[in-house]
Amino acid sequence: MSETNTAAILPAVGKDLELTTLPVPTPGPNDVLIRTAVTAVNPIDHVRQMFGFQVPAVPKVIGSDTTGTVVGVGAEAASTYKVGDRVVAVTDGFATGDNGHESYQTFAVAPTLTTAKLPDNFTFLEGSTVSVVAMTAGIIIFEGFKFSIPGAQEQSKPLPSNKPILLVWGGAGSVGSVTIQLARILGFTVFTTASPRHNERLQKLGAEVVVDYSDADAAVEKLLAAAGDRPIVYAVDAINDAKNTIPFVESILLKSAAATASSTTPELVHVKMLSEYKWKDGLTHTFINSTSIWTERRDVGEYIFRSGNLTSWLAEGKIVPPPARVVPGGLGGLQSALNQIKGGGVSGEKLVVEVA
Numbered sequence: 127m128s129e130t131n132t133a134a135i136l137p138a139v140g141k142d143l144e145l146t147t148l149p150v151p152t153p154g155p156n157d158v159l160i161r162t163a164v165t166a167v168n169p170i171d172h173v174r175q176m177f178g179f180q181v182p183a184v185p186k187v188i189g190s191d192t193t194g195t196v197v198g199v200g201a202e203a204a205s206t207y208k209v210g211d212r213v214v215a216v217t218d219g220f221a222t223g224d225n226g227h228e229s230y231q232t233f234a235v236a237p238t239l240t241t242a243k244l245p246d247n248f249t250f251l252e253g254s255t256v257s258v259v260a261m262t263a264g265i266i267i268f269e270g271f272k273f274s275i276p277g278a279q280e281q282s283k284p285l286p287s288n289k290p291i292l293l294v295w296g297g298a299g300s301v302g303s304v305t306i307q308l309a310r311i312l313g314f315t316v317f318t319t320a321s322p323r324h325n326e327r328l329q330k331l332g333a334e335v336v337v338d339y340s341d342a343d344a345a346v347e348k349l350l351a352a353a354g355d356r357p358i359v360y361a362v363d364a365i366n367d368a369k370n371t372i373p374f375v376e377s378i379l380l381k382s383a384a385a386t387a388s389s390t391t392p393e394l395v396h397v398k399m400l401s402e403y404k405w406k407d408g409l410t411h412t413f414i415n416s417t418s419i420w421t422e423r424r425d426v427g428e429y430i431f432r433s434g435n436l437t438s439w440l441a442e443g444k445i446v447p448p449p450a451r452v453v454p455g456g457l458g459g460l461q462s463a464l465n466q467i468k469g470g471g472v473s474g475e476k477l478v479v480e481v482a
């Protein structure tokens with residue numbers, strides 16, 4: 127390919143991104159090469175930049191969320207994709223270390239396992255925020271809680287049929303909002319916490335109860351009151367703060383078990399490592415790492431992406447991606463977006479840059 131691949135590289139850990147030109151990467155047999163239209167910025171990208179997490183060597187391209195047009199197809203990917211397809215994808219350079227498999231560049235390689243066609247009724251911008259969080263939501267439900275994937279031969283823990291409550295603490299965030307929607311698709315009743323300005327949006331996405339978290343003790347009592355005699359057995363902490371969120375999620379699960387005399391051990395799934403945290407007894411707690419989608423949980427990638435489910439859910443409005451806020455400047459705007467994430471200035475939206 128003769129076109130130029132402009133990339134935003136991390137020249138050294140802790141330094142600002144710089145624009146440079148890199149060779150156009152080559153897709154492997156099960157990969158597609160995407161000409162990036164929009165790439166989104168995730169909180170982990172900031173961690174990679176500032177602390178060198180999953181940065182085996184510099185200079186390093188980073189970034190995981192991409193949407194754009196397929197311009198190259200690996201031999202085995204050719205049965206599913208062709209040049210010209212519009213796709214959303216999670217690139218896997220976070221796991222492999224390969225610069226060509228990162229999204230902050232004009233041309234990026236993504237595995238078909240985490241690539242989905244973008245429905246015709248979606249612009250690239252509208253689809254740009256969904257991939258990483260759809261992957262994370264799938265891993266939360268199927269790896270965190272260990273529910274069996276619908277249609278899988280072995281149903282060791284089938285999805286419950288009685289619409290149990292699943293609490294998502296932090297529903298306004300990108301992970302939270304897509305977890306709400308996937309949980310609804312899979313038959314859960316969803317309770318969540320968010321700032322009041324997000325109430326209407328989260329109810330439209332399917333949350334039955336939305337509670338303000340600004341007074342967390344009050345939020346615990348409101349959630350328990352809303353549940354009444356229904357036990358809250360499943361909870362996701364999509365924020366994961368040892369002081370401000372986890373203790374309250376634990377509290378809800380334990381109080382609910384006591385109040386409803388539930389015999390099921392409550393389960394808490396969380397998204398960040400908390401190695402120092404003293405977990406309360408009486409519940410299970412499971413940290414998920416969504417990169418397991420490329421290793422031991424490839425079945426989740428098949429179910430969410432390769433099967434066409436994500437494409438259908440988007441087309442049918444069953445999954446509405448987090449709102450995208452464009453940071454100007456194309457790839458040159460990524461540093462400003464990362465600075466905003468660092469400053470905590472993101473609420474109910476995802477920062478993206480338009481590349482082409």
Ligand SMILES: NC(=O)c1ccc[n+]([C@@H]2O[C@H](COP(=O)([O-])OP(=O)(O)OC[C@H]3O[C@@H](n4cnc5c(N)ncnc54)[C@H](OP(=O)(O)O)[C@@H]3O)[C@@H](O)[C@H]2O)c1
Pocket residue numbers: 168169170258262295296297298299300301302319320321322324339364365366367370371396397398414415416417472473474475
């Ligand atoms: N382990 C994994 O594999 C994995 C994968 C993806 C992401 N993550 C992690 O998951 C976390 C969330 O990611 P994200 O992309 O969803 O972040 P995000 O969208 O940037 O999160 C911002 C949201 O957090 C909410 N929030 C902040 N403090 C809160 C609190 N005390 N209670 C409830 N909500 C609160 C805010 O809600 P309001 O607007 O309502 O104030 C805001 O909308 C990040 O730490 C990320 O690194 C982990």
